[in-house]
Amino acid sequence: MLGAGTHNDLGLTEPLETEPRCFHTRPFLVMDGNRFTGALTATINDPRLRGLPPVGAIDQFVDSTDVTRFSDRRRRYITGPGLGTPQLEQ
Incomplete structure (x- = not known):
């Protein structure tokens, strides 16, 4: 392809x-x-x-219609443990 x-x-x-x-x-x-x-x-x-952490749309990382369908579940997944915003040192 x-x-x-x-x-x-x-x-x-x-x-x-x-x-x-x-x-x-x-x-x-x-x-x-x-x-x-x-x-x-x-x-x-x-x-x-x-x-x-990886960057992209949630459906690239989650194979669950329950997570992708309901916004409260998406938010919990996105802000879950270890998924905070990383800071690069200058």
Whole structure:
């Protein structure tokens, strides 16, 4: 697929499989983007950057319709233990 091929062409990580795969047991083909995120994150050498929490939409980190559907649950997840705003020292 285009995104996977582009990722490999950039040479930022070891080449990753570019063929889509089934989404769990469902008949939907996906790229499983976590593989790319993991490979890229593994190349970060700065300990301050490696220590930062992931950034993105909640549905990238939570696979629960109960959490994503109800705003009070989303807020509890986002502000839960260990998920405070990190501060980079200058």
